[in-house]
Amino acid sequence: xxxxxxxxxxxxxxxxxxxxxxxxxxxxxxxxxxxxxxxxxxxxxxxxxxxxxxxxxxxxxxxxxxxxxxxxxxxxxxxxxxxxxxxxxxxxxxxxxxxxxxxxxxxxxxxxxxxxxxxxxxxxxxxxxxxxxxxxxxxxxxxxxxxxxxxxxxxxxxxxxxxxxxxxxxxxxxxxxxxxxxxxxxxxxxxxxxxx
Amino acid sequence: xxxxxxxxxxxxxxxxxxxxxxxxxxxxxxxxxxxxxxxxxxxxxxxxxxxxxxxxxxxxxxxxxxxxxxxxxxxxxxxxxxxxxxxxxxxxxxxxxxxxxxxxxxxxxxxxxxxxxxxxxxxxxxxxxxxxxxxxxxxxxxxxxxxxxxxxxxxxxxxxxxxxxxxxxxxxxxxxxxxxxxxxxxxxxxxxxxxxxxxxxxxxxxxxxxxxxxxxxxxxxxxxxxxxxxx
Numbered sequence: 001x002x003x004x005x006x007x008x009x010x011x012x013x014x015x016x017x018x019x020x021x022x023x024x025x026x027x028x029x030x031x032x033x034x035x036x037x038x039x040x041x042x043x044x045x046x047x048x049x050x051x052x053x054x055x056x057x058x059x060x061x062x063x064x065x066x067x068x069x070x071x072x073x074x075x076x077x078x079x080x081x082x083x084x085x086x087x088x089x090x091x092x093x094x095x096x097x098x099x100x101x102x103x104x105x106x107x108x109x110x111x112x113x114x115x116x117x118x119x120x121x122x123x124x125x126x127x128x129x130x131x132x133x134x135x136x137x138x139x140x141x142x143x144x145x146x147x148x149x150x151x152x153x154x155x156x157x158x159x160x161x162x163x164x165x166x167x168x169x170x171x172x173x174x175x176x177x178x179x180x181x182x183x184x185x186x187x188x189x190x191x192x193x194x195x196x
Numbered sequence: 197x198x199x200x201x202x203x204x205x206x207x208x209x210x211x212x213x214x215x216x217x218x219x220x221x222x223x224x225x226x227x228x229x230x231x232x233x234x235x236x237x238x239x240x241x242x243x244x245x246x247x248x249x250x251x252x253x254x255x256x257x258x259x260x261x262x263x264x265x266x267x268x269x270x271x272x273x274x275x276x277x278x279x280x281x282x283x284x285x286x287x288x289x290x291x292x293x294x295x296x297x298x299x300x301x302x303x304x305x306x307x308x309x310x311x312x313x314x315x316x317x318x319x320x321x322x323x324x325x326x327x328x329x330x331x332x333x334x335x336x337x338x339x340x341x342x343x344x345x346x347x348x349x350x351x352x353x354x355x356x357x358x359x360x361x362x363x364x365x366x367x368x369x370x371x372x373x374x375x376x377x378x379x380x381x382x383x384x385x386x387x388x389x390x391x392x393x394x395x396x397x398x399x400x401x402x403x404x405x406x407x408x409x410x411x412x413x414x415x416x417x418x419x420x421x422x423x424x425x426x427x
Contacts, residue, residue: 030270034263039255046256048215056262060269067270077240082247086213089247093215097222150214154249159218182210189245 011036015080023071030067037081038063041088048092048157058091096157138188146181149174209238213246261424264318268426315427317341317388319398321419329419330374332359332398334388336427341371341382349376349418354405360413362397362420373407374400397422 015036021029038059045055065087073083139147145167152158152166160178164171211217212225229236315336322328332343343359351357357375359382360368374380384391401408402415 027270031263034266038262039257040251040253042258042262043253043256044250047253056258059258059262060265063266064269067266078244079248081251082243085247085250086243089215089250093218093222096215097218100219153214153216154246155253157215160216163216178211178214178216179207182207182214186206186210186245 012080015084016075019066019070019073019075019080019083022067023073030063030070033066034063037084040081041084044085045088045092047155048089049095050156054095055092058088058095062088062091092157096159100159138185141188142181142184143177145169145173146177146184149177150181150185153178205235206238206242209235210242210246212239213242259422260320261422264424264426315389315425317392318424318426319421320424321398321400321421323419328421330400332382334384334392336389336425337387339384339387339391341384341388343374343380343382345375345377351376355415356403356405356407357400357418358403358407358413360399360401361392361395362399363395368399368413370408370411371398373403392423395423 015033018029018033018036022033041062042055042059045058046052049055049058062084066084073080078086142150148167149163152163158166160171160175163169163178164174167174169177208217208225212222212229217225225235229239317334317336319332320328321330321332327347329347329349330343330345332341334341341359349357356373359371359374359380361371362368371382371384374382397420399413399417399420401413401417403413404415408414
């Protein structure tokens, strides 16, 4: 599903304005910001944490943080939704890190690593997201293993060892898939002018 | 973590954004990012490359309690509480707003004055059409629930509205009858915090005049809503 570029531009402009007004403690703007983005952000958190209660908590923490720090958003540096999504993703990854600390035998815990057979798969999402950004060719250029490892890490928050376990490949192989895949993505995306 | 090797900082930034930089290395990287401008720029660039991929995820609406909790933690507007609370017009207007908005506003309006920080419990009771019909609220240490209609509730003369607690895995317990117009004060057996502990939701059923003869709801459940704890 491709995103209409005009609509996207309009939405981003609105989100920037709402963030600016939120920085001035405008509660109405904050409410609209929540209305426009919470379902997207909740989906991101739910996918990584696979636990509704934890995802709700992350969403709550993230928006409280946005309320207090909306002023630190710099429109010239980030897309507003990217900025918000990164806040949520980082909190999710922090949660996973805390879980890892609490779970000594994580690598033996097969149950925690099972991936629900949901639609669409991370790989399909990676491809459709890339299409939306007109960088389908970049992702296509990745090898199958690289694509798969990057999609699972990005959408489901899997660590290197979880990826190795899930993909049934040696840790070293998975690490190099990720490293090479990211390098190739970067070269290709920067060539396509995605990053300013 | 040697960042001086060529390309190393960028590779770490990429894995930080992707999420595969984990454990202590992640925490350490975050600390370095705070003082290293080049590093935080590299992270921002990787966010711009990778994070838009998340936009294709099908959106999932979070439960309304998330927004209520956010509002409770981000402070309330300086609104004179009594005058707003007694303004039926406002509540009628709210009936047309979305459930989330009502929860939000109820939270803001019912929040206690800042000098006496307490908690409030709010329940927005909505019908099958998701339109709010009644708002119940209580101070967490208060011994009664105020129940106020926010929409027109048509009630035949020989019928009554009965308010129920819906405990998890147990039968509904009656809280008493409420009015279709005007505020009802429903007494609680203990401070609201305690009386509604383990009560995820309230509901209103249609009963014969005088209330359910059996001690359980006999008529249809007209409205229900989750108990939101604003503390």
